[in-house]
Amino acid sequence: MRSPVLEVRDLQVHFRVDAGSFFRHDYHSIRAVDGISLDVYPAETLGIVGESGCGKSTLARALLGLQRARGGSIKWLGDEFVGASEEFLRKKRREIQIIFQDPSGSLDPRMTVGEIVAEPLKTFFPSMSKMQIRERVSGMLQMVGLRSDQLNRYPHEFSGGQCQRVGIARALVVNPRLVVCDEPVSALDVSIQAQIVNLLKDLQQKLQLSLIFIAHDLSVVRHVSDRVLVMYLGRVMELADRESIYHAPRHPYTRALIESVPIPDPVRERARARRSLQGDMPSPLNPPSGCVFRTRCPFAIDRCAAEVPELEMLEDGNRVACHRHRELPGEPWPESDEADEEVSPT
Ligand code: SF4
Structure with a gap:
């Protein structure tokens, strides 16, 4: 049996915010990540989806040790990250790298592309000679579809897609084992998105990388992921293999997210049932009792307000956090008067 490279258990990341006035402080705790557990296996892609503000990016930063966790455990190849020293x-x-959302904004405009890609090499491999660094950087640029003679150019001379290729080269140049892709294509034109997604897929297979791919676009996540984790208000709603998530989603939130992806056929798009998410996501300052999704769930019953649903392991190894997951998959989505006010999963 394969062992995971990354094991996360009951991870908690809380922020303290002052919701008081000019005269009086009133501190509250926001549970941005509230008890997340997940595993990532060698050479697999775990997709993470959810609406904006659900805690995806905070989770990513915590996994990299860039955001301190309040509790729980993050084990990377057996080493505990929670509570570890900054030096450690x-x-x-080096082993866990990140690709950022905004390709142009994440590159230093004063550095050449060669310097940007070489920077992590100088940090993690201080004994490398200038010649070795130059060769490695040139090879890396070619691997991501750029030319080695573009080494001396600056980021502003590149398109958004090319800048993201530079970001990918910078992340991969130090031979990481896991790469966290935090919405890597959401700032790019649709025509460029597919190129970058295909590049990441190719590189993953070539280098046998593990990827965590965060996106709000479910069609993108579907294309790259082996398994998909659906987040809502800092918690896991469903964690399942790609086919189950898209063909037999068990959680009402997953169903609503899938239904909100437009079908590129206007006739089928108009004809299909509208399963809209009503209202906005509740404030994380004051999350609902019981199931956090209950204020927008058309299937909620009294038990949903009283009891937090556990993330239950199912017979097929998938997981879902819903009191009614066994009875709901066959039930039609209730008709909504506000169907036109569909909430997109951004
Ligand atoms: S637990 Fe209740 S409110 Fe939550 S998703 Fe299931 S049915 Fe809806």
Whole structure:
């Protein structure tokens, strides 16, 4: 049996915010990540989806040790990250790299592309000679579809897609084992998105990388992921293999997210049932009792307000956190008067 490279158990990341006035402080705790557990296996892609503000990016930062966790455990190849020293985390960052959302904004405009890609090599491999670094950087640029003669150019001379290729080269140049892709294509034109997603897929297979792919676009996540984790208000709603998530979703939130992906056929798009999410996501300052999704769930019953549903392991190894998951998959989505006010999963 395969062992995971990353094991996360009951991870908690809380922020303290002052919701008081000019005269009086009133501190509250926001549970941005509230008891997340997940595993990532060698050479697999775990997709993470959910609406904006659900805690996806905070989770990503916590996994990299860039955001301190309040509790729980993050084990990377057996080493515990929660509570570890900054020096220890810095050393481990070579093995876990990140690709950011905004390709242009994440590159230093004063540095050439060659310097940007070489920077992590100088940090993690201080004994490498200038010649070795130059060769490695040139090879890396070619691997991501750029030319080695573009080494001396600056980020502003590149398109958004090319800048993201530079970001990918910078992340991969130090031979990481896990790469966290935090919405890597959401700032790019649709025509470029597919190129970058295909590049990441190719590189993953070539280098046998593990990927965590965060996106709000479910069609993108479907294309790259082996398993998908659905988050809502800092918690896991469903964690399942790609086919189950898309063909037999068990959680009402997953169903609503899938239904909100437009079908590129206007006739089928108009004809299909509208399963809209009503209202906005509740404030994380004051999450609902019981199931956090209950204020937008058309299937909620009294038990949903009283009891937090456990993330239950099912016979097929998938997981779901819903009191009614056994009875709901066959039930039609209730008609809504507000169907036109569909909430997109951004
Ligand atoms: S536990 Fe209740 S409120 Fe939550 S998703 Fe299931 S049915 Fe809906």
